[in-house]
Amino acid sequence: MGTVSRRYGATDGFVMMPDGTTHYIFGFVDITGVPEHMIFESRGRAQLPAPLLEAYEGDDVYLTLTNLGMPGRPDLDDAHTIHWHGFPNQIPLWDGVPEVSLSVPVGRDFVYYYRPRDPGTYMYHCHFEPVEHIQMGMVGPLVVRPLIEKAPGYAGRKFAYNDPATEFDREYLIFLTEMDSRAHHLVANVQEFDWTEYRPNYWLLNGRAYPDTVKPAGAAELPAQPYSALVSVRTGERVLLRFVNLGYQQHTVQILGIPLRVVGEDARRLLGVHGEDLSRRRNTLYLAPGQTADAIFTAPEPGVYPLYSTNFHRNTNDGSSFGGMVTEVRVSPRRARPERSRARPVGRRRWSHGDNRPVGERRVPQHP
Amino acid sequence: MPALVRKDLWVRRGLLKLPGAQVPFWGFAPSPSAPPVLPGPVITATAGDVILVTLRNTELPVPVSLMFPGQTQVLTRRPATRWKPVSPRYEAGRMVSLTDALDPGTDDWIRYQFRAGKPGVYLYQSGTNPGVQVQMGLYGLIVVRPLGFERPSSPNYRTAYGARTGTGFDIEKLLVLGEVDTAMHARVAAGAEFNILDFAPEYWVINGRSYPDTDRPDYDATLPHQPLGSAVAAKTGQRILLRLVNAGFLNHTVTLGGLHGRVVAEDAFPLASSELDTTYEKTAVTLGAGQSVEVIVTPGHPGEHYLRARDYLRIVNVSSFPGGMMTRLLVTA
Amino acid sequence: MATIDLWVKDGYLSTPDGNSIYFWGFSASPDGRAQVPGPHLVVRQGEQVTVNLMNTLPLEPVSIVFPGQWPVSVDGRLARPQYDQAGNLVSFADHAPPDRGVISYTFTPERPGTFLYESGTHPHKQVPMGLYGALVVRPADYDPGDPAHKTAYGFGTDTEFDREYLLITGEIDPELNNAVGEGRPYPVPRFRPRYWTLNGRCAPDTMLPDRVPHLPHQPYGSMVMGQPGEKILIRLAGAGVDNHPVHPHGNHVRVVGADGRLLRGGTDLSGRRFTVLVGAGQTWDLVFSWTGLGFTPENPIPTVLPNRRNLGVGDAGWTMWSGSPYLGQKGDIPVGVVSFNEFGEYYFMLHAHEEHKITNWGEFPGGMMSMVAIYPSLSPAVGTLP
Numbered sequence A: 001m002g003t004v005s006r007r008y009g010a011t012d013g014f015v016m017m018p019d020g021t022t023h024y025i026f027g028f029v030d031i032t033g034v035p036e037h038m039i040f041e042s043r044g045r046a047q048l049p050a051p052l053l054e055a056y057e058g059d060d061v062y063l064t065l066t067n068l069g070m071p072g073r074p075d076l077d078d079a080h081t082i083h084w085h086g087f088p089n090q091i092p093l094w095d096g097v098p099e100v101s102l103s104v105p106v107g108r109d110f111v112y113y114y115r116p117r118d119p120g121t122y123m124y125h126c127h128f129e130p131v132e133h134i135q136m137g138m139v140g141p142l143v144v145r146p147l148i149e150k151a152p153g154y155a156g157r158k159f160a161y162n163d164p165a166t167e168f169d170r171e172y173l174i175f176l177t178e179m180d181s182r183a184h185h186l187v188a189n190v191q192e193f194d195w196t197e198y199r200p201n202y203w204l205l206n207g208r209a210y211p212d213t214v215k216p217a218g219a220a221e222l223p224a225q226p227y228s229a230l231v232s233v234r235t236g237e238r239v240l241l242r243f244v245n246l247g248y249q250q251h252t253v254q255i256l257g258i259p260l261r262v263v264g265e266d267a268r269r270l271l272g273v274h275g276e277d278l279s280r281r282r283n284t285l286y287l288a289p290g291q292t293a294d295a296i297f298t299a300p301e302p303g304v305y306p307l308y309s310t311n312f313h314r315n316t317n318d319g320s321s322f323g324g325m326v327t328e329v330r331v332s333p334r335r336a337r338p339e340r341s342r343a344r345p346v347g348r349r350r351w352s353h354g355d356n357r358p359v360g361e362r363r364v365p366q367h368p
Numbered sequence B: 001m002p003a004l005v006r007k008d009l010w011v012r013r014g015l016l017k018l019p020g021a022q023v024p025f026w027g028f029a030p031s032p033s034a035p036p037v038l039p040g041p042v043i044t045a046t047a048g049d050v051i052l053v054t055l056r057n058t059e060l061p062v063p064v065s066l067m068f069p070g071q072t073q074v075l076t077r078r079p080a081t082r083w084k085p086v087s088p089r090y091e092a093g094r095m096v097s098l099t100d101a102l103d104p105g106t107d108d109w110i111r112y113q114f115r116a117g118k119p120g121v122y123l124y125q126s127g128t129n130p131g132v133q134v135q136m137g138l139y140g141l142i143v144v145r146p147l148g149f150e151r152p153s154s155p156n157y158r159t160a161y162g163a164r165t166g167t168g169f170d171i172e173k174l175l176v177l178g179e180v181d182t183a184m185h186a187r188v189a190a191g192a193e194f195n196i197l198d199f200a201p202e203y204w205v206i207n208g209r210s211y212p213d214t215d216r217p218d219y220d221a222t223l224p225h226q227p228l229g230s231a232v233a234a235k236t237g238q239r240i241l242l243r244l245v246n247a248g249f250l251n252h253t254v255t256l257g258g259l260h261g262r263v264v265a266e267d268a269f270p271l272a273s274s275e276l277d278t279t280y281e282k283t284a285v286t287l288g289a290g291q292s293v294e295v296i297v298t299p300g301h302p303g304e305h306y307l308r309a310r311d312y313l314r315i316v317n318v319s320s321f322p323g324g325m326m327t328r329l330l331v332t333a
Numbered sequence C: 001m002a003t004i005d006l007w008v009k010d011g012y013l014s015t016p017d018g019n020s021i022y023f024w025g026f027s028a029s030p031d032g033r034a035q036v037p038g039p040h041l042v043v044r045q046g047e048q049v050t051v052n053l054m055n056t057l058p059l060e061p062v063s064i065v066f067p068g069q070w071p072v073s074v075d076g077r078l079a080r081p082q083y084d085q086a087g088n089l090v091s092f093a094d095h096a097p098p099d100r101g102v103i104s105y106t107f108t109p110e111r112p113g114t115f116l117y118e119s120g121t122h123p124h125k126q127v128p129m130g131l132y133g134a135l136v137v138r139p140a141d142y143d144p145g146d147p148a149h150k151t152a153y154g155f156g157t158d159t160e161f162d163r164e165y166l167l168i169t170g171e172i173d174p175e176l177n178n179a180v181g182e183g184r185p186y187p188v189p190r191f192r193p194r195y196w197t198l199n200g201r202c203a204p205d206t207m208l209p210d211r212v213p214h215l216p217h218q219p220y221g222s223m224v225m226g227q228p229g230e231k232i233l234i235r236l237a238g239a240g241v242d243n244h245p246v247h248p249h250g251n252h253v254r255v256v257g258a259d260g261r262l263l264r265g266g267t268d269l270s271g272r273r274f275t276v277l278v279g280a281g282q283t284w285d286l287v288f289s290w291t292g293l294g295f296t297p298e299n300p301i302p303t304v305l306p307n308r309r310n311l312g313v314g315d316a317g318w319t320m321w322s323g324s325p326y327l328g329q330k331g332d333i334p335v336g337v338v339s340f341n342e343f344g345e346y347y348f349m350l351h352a353h354e355e356h357k358i359t360n361w362g363e364f365p366g367g368m369m370s371m372v373a374i375y376p377s378l379s380p381a382v383g384t385l386p
Ligand SMILES: [Cu+2]
Pocket: A083, A085, A125, A290, C247, C353
């Protein structure tokens, strides 16, 4: 098995909404490999959502959390943690709940260790003052890849789970959160927010609101929101959508014209005790906060298929519609080439097709 | 033989009658002189049929459209164009409609066509500014029957999804859930701005009616815009198919009046086949916006029950109980 | 045959932030106090149950409905909805009139499982006011002395458990309670919960034991306790009006039952989830087990535990951590930090993942949150229902 070593800084930053507003956030930034004397240059550069953490089943994952402090709130000396939401059989030391283990004060590091055993889609977030730190943006996606991808006969192909029925050609992350800009504003200005008055006015996919959701990964005008939510595929391809809800509201989402097959929920393949395929077929996905779903579809005829919240009152940017949890599935024609579209060069980089992360971030788990 | 099922829908203004309130709404009408209804006229077809809907609008000063969640390969055309796949509409690079729309004062009509490939209950609704237009009432239902549904010799006879899906029934009830924000309706109908962040419904409806109107019969003369009741009268041992569809923006939990029911379909996908039975029993089901859940209740004993929203703050009309999302299920021996 | 007496009374709930909230609740005896949730009722499949309801509220009739139990009879006939003289619905079942009215319900639970019971009268008011509780129906073959027969759904249903807990979710808008208490009209569309509860308590009170003296109206704790490898049955019941996503740290749960039915119609549908949406009016039976990762002082963790002085330990001067990475061990806790960890046990948070719900009127920590505690060893008396 391999070793994955990452170092994430906890700090603050700003996100932008399509209506031209800018909002203060807390968040994480990837500082893996950054020389020690340069890590402070990442202060104030938190991204939303936090960097994707990915590993193979069985890998040794060492995740160092460094608290870089909040240049936008120099008075605030909050500690931070990382909670891998859904990690089975965790011990408190690495579970990231400060009340029952440790938290990381400003200027300190702590190493979390995981050896994931169960492939699927998870999430991670800070668990220090979670109602504030999660809403402020300390949330990220987490993917564990199945070992079947390394098995003879399957190498070079991609699977959601250790099950050939979960093979896919491209994968996209759909990470649902909301933002109450009043809370962000008050936190930025050292004021109290009554969290029972939580009433978001922005709804986000991968940290962005429509129409920013369809901008490319790493768009220069969205430096703190590098992940696109545009799903760009070709007819006939099998597409895996990894849905995560890390907001505070239950959300229902739909793709007009494309039914989904949910093959996994909460990082568990939907299989019966006797191996029955219990995949759920759905036109509308219902995700509560803290849940994930892995849904596969085969890309239909070329065209644009909108993806949106069926809570239609939420497809807005602070009252201006369309906005919010809306994006597009763009299907382009099959490539002019022989069938067997599954066959692909061995050793192709992960997420190289259908990547909704910026180019600079494409990285295989490092196996020294 | 697959048939071509034609339906004309006219977008019209009307007045909803809710207990204690008269509320302007936008609805679909089957002709330019017929009253618009909530939910819109039910479109019934048999699996394999082609459904062709013609949408017209001579009353509203806004673009309108139809979208068909759960259907694939929907085509559209206008008077001067050929059939083409539906696609979102953009203005200044931003999506303004999830599907092709009809502009006021331009074309006479827009058509949508698709093959109703599989049985089930489906929504149709406006895809244009749906945060406003669906709330205003532009939604309706499509019921697709399995082949042989009306033929007693067919194994699919009086089933929702065909043989071996465990969906045979004696009584069928469509229950379309929704909510009404009267302030929003008044503003939108008057052409005034409404900030969707202020959406705060205070009426909760089944088939466009709030209790006690839900208990009135279908086509009750006092409710010309809300023709469908939702009360159920059954005998013990009868299989009651409750086809719950959430056309609202919020999630809704419906309790089956204290009885257990068997969930046989979700989102128009049957849960049982000849290979695998994944049906399960519940006393209450939670539906996300746009979802459908179909339940068969087979009462073993007589009783008078109320199917109702389990969010008990939604079995009121504004603030007064009884009301809202509630209807009666009467079982006799 | 089981006979259960329930008195409807009023009282004041207390919240950890010092609020005192008027409520209505059930009490198990004439001199007992109103409580929320109502008494946990535990009965046996196939045995007739009679519930006698005595209503001490001066102005309100009260009834009880038992979702999932039918037929329910009153005076030898079927229970039926009650209407006022104008024909307006008042109650979903026969009610006990105000001011010492009495009614009695009889039913025979046909199937085992976890069920709710709740007021069927003016439920938009009486259920949020606290008139709800849970009913556990033991399978007919239940035998706590025999592991194969200590099950949620009967022998051979793969629902054996070592310990069991009942957690009922709810939410409170004190403005509703105050309005009802003062006889003022309450504008229902303005409902806005400020407290979210497990068994009627808000965190951190949820972690206190059952029947602590200073919470006389909230007798049930929600601390889930067990040992490594044990099967811990968590019965979740959604008594409030909202849905709540409940997320236990530490491990997935296996969802084995819903609404008092084994999730095994034609096919075993039990499945593992890390967050369970507890829908309003619904119940979920979960089996939680924590086996750990095998780390012991002999098989140490692969990271270096840094100096505790360089890290935050606990919250605001207290911690539930032992100071050691290992179960049953104690380590250094910095001076000045109080440790609420007696035996080197592990704590895993269990909470609503709509995070504003883990506050008391906006202040974290609070609300719908508790812990799962894994002890190196634990008395078998812990984690039992009557
Ligand atoms: Cu979490």
